[in-house]
Amino acid sequence: MVxxxxxxxxxxALLRERALVRAAQQGDTVAFSxxxxxxxxxxxxxxxxxxxxxEDAEDAAQDGFLHAYRALHRxxxxxxxxxxxxxxVANAALDLTRRRKVRAADExxxxxxxxxxxxxxxxxxxxxxQGALAQLTERQRSVIVLHDVEGFKHAEIGTxxxxxxxxxxxDLHHARAxxxxxxxxxxxxx
Amino acid sequence: xxxxxxxxxxDTSPSGPDDEITRLLRAxxxxxxxxxxxxxxxxxxxxxxxxxxxxxxxxVLSGWGRAGLAAAAVAAVVAGALTLRAQDEERHVAYEAVLxxxxxxxxxxxxxxxxxxxxxxxxxxxxx
Numbered sequence: 001m002v003x004x005x006x007x008x009x010x011x012x013a014l015l016r017e018r019a020l021v022r023a024a025q026q027g028d029t030v031a032f033s034x035x036x037x038x039x040x041x042x043x044x045x046x047x048x049x050x051x052x053x054x055e056d057a058e059d060a061a062q063d064g065f066l067h068a069y070r071a072l073h074r075x076x077x078x079x080x081x082x083x084x085x086x087x088x089v090a091n092a093a094l095d096l097t098r099r100r101k102v103r104a105a106d107e108x109x110x111x112x113x114x115x116x117x118x119x120x121x122x123x124x125x126x127x128x129x130q131g132a133l134a135q136l137t138e139r140q141r142s143v144i145v146l147h148d149v150e151g152f153k154h155a156e157i158g159t160x161x162x163x164x165x166x167x168x169x170x171d172l173h174h175a176r177a178x179x180x181x182x183x184x185x186x187x188x189x190x
Numbered sequence: 191x192x193x194x195x196x197x198x199x200x201d202t203s204p205s206g207p208d209d210e211i212t213r214l215l216r217a218x219x220x221x222x223x224x225x226x227x228x229x230x231x232x233x234x235x236x237x238x239x240x241x242x243x244x245x246x247x248x249x250v251l252s253g254w255g256r257a258g259l260a261a262a263a264v265a266a267v268v269a270g271a272l273t274l275r276a277q278d279e280e281r282h283v284a285y286e287a288v289l290x291x292x293x294x295x296x297x298x299x300x301x302x303x304x305x306x307x308x309x310x311x312x313x314x315x316x317x318x
Contacts, residue, residue, distance in 0.1 A: 029239060036232050044221050044231075054222075058231065065235045066242060129214050148207045149215050179211050 021081055025072050032072075036065055039082060042150075043089045046160065049145035050093035050138075051100075060096045064089030083156065090160035097138065132182040136175050143168050144175035 017038065023031035043064055048057035068075075068088045075084055133141055142161060146152045147168075154172070158165040222228070 029236065032239065033232060033236050036235050037228075040228060040231055040235070041221055045219070048219055048221070061231070062235050062238060066238055069239050069242070125214065126218070129211075129218060133218075145215060145219055148212045149219050176207060176211075180208050183208075183211055183214075 017081055018077055021072075021075065021077065024069075025075070032069060035081070039085055040065075042082065043085060045150050046086050046089050046146070047093040049150060050090060050142045050161075051097055052138075052141070056096055056100065057093070060093035061089060063092040063096070067092060083159075086156075087160055094161070128183060132179050135182065136178060137171075139163070140171045140175040140178075143171040144179070147172050148176075 017035070020031045020034050020038075024035060040061060043061045044057055047060035047064065048054065051057050051060050064085065068085050071088065075081070136144070139161065143157055146157045146160070147154070152160070154168045155165045157163075157168040161168065163171075
C-alpha cells in the first residue's frame with residue numbers, strides 16, 4: 001500500500017512508487033530504502049497478525065524485505081508492489097511460525113504474547129482478550145486481525161495465507177463469533 | 191461506567207464485527223508509534239540488504255574459486271591420464287620395435303656328402 005499522507009494524489013504516489021521499484025530493480029539501494037520506508041508499517045502489521053509477537057513480527061518483516069529484494073528482478077511493473085510485498089512478508093511470517101512451532105513444540109503451551117505497546121486497557125481486559133485469542137486457531141487469529149484490524153479483503157487474506165477466499169471468510173465468521181461469546185460481558189466492564 | 195451515548199455503535203449482526211472487540215484488537219496489535227523505531231527498522235533492513243549484496247559478491251568469487259578448483263582437478267586427472275597413456279604408448283612402441291624385428295630364418299642346403307643319385311639330405315640351420 002502506498003503512503004497517502006503526502007501531498008500527491010494516489011496516482012502520483014503510484015507513479016512515484018513505480019519509479020522507485022524500477023530504480024531498485026536496477027540496483028539502486030537508496031530507492032529500495034525508500035520502498036522500505038513506505039511499506040514497513042504495513043509489512044510489520046501483516047507479519048504481526050500472523051506471528052503474534054512484536055519480536056517475531058520484526059524478524060518476519062525484515063526477512064520479507066530481504067526476500068523481496070532478492071526477488072525484485074521477478075517483479076512485474078504492472079503488479080501492485082504492496083500486494084506483492086505483503087505476500088512475501090506473509091510467507092516469511094508463516095515460515096517463522098512453522099520454525100518456532102517446531103522448536104517450541106515441547107516447551108510452551110499456545111499463548112498469545114503480550115502486546116509491544118501498552119494499549120491502555122485495564123490489565124484484566126487485556127488478559128481476557130489474550131485468553132480469548134489463544135483459544136482461536138492461528139489462522140483464525142491471523143484472519144480476524146488482517147480483516148478487522150488491518151482492513152484487508154477476504155481475497156487478499158486468502159492470497160497472503162495461501163487459503164481459499166471462502167476459508168478466510170469462514171475463519172473470520174468463527175473467530176468473530178468466538179470472541180463475541182468469550183468477551184460477551186466486556187461492554188459492562190468498560 | 192461510561193456514558194452509553196459516547197460508545198461507538200455496535201454491529202449486532204451475528205457475523206459482523208463487534209466495535210468494542212475490534213477496538214481492543216487494534217490496541218493489542220498496534221504497531222510501535224515511535225518514529226525512531228521505524229528509522230531503526232529501515233536501517234536494519236538496509237544493513238541486511240547491503241550485507242547480502244556483499245555476501246553475494248563473495249559468493250560469486252568463492253563460486254569462481256570452487257569452479258577453478260574443480261577445473262584444476264579435472265585438468266590434473268586428464269593430464270595424469272594422458273601421461274599414463276603416453277607411457278603405455280612408449281612401452282607399446284618399444285615392444286612393437288622388439289617384436290617387429292624380422293626373424294631371419296636361413297635355409298641352407300649344404301651337401302655334406304656327395305649326393306648320390308636319388309638320395310638328398312637337407313639341413314636346416316636355424317639362427318638360435
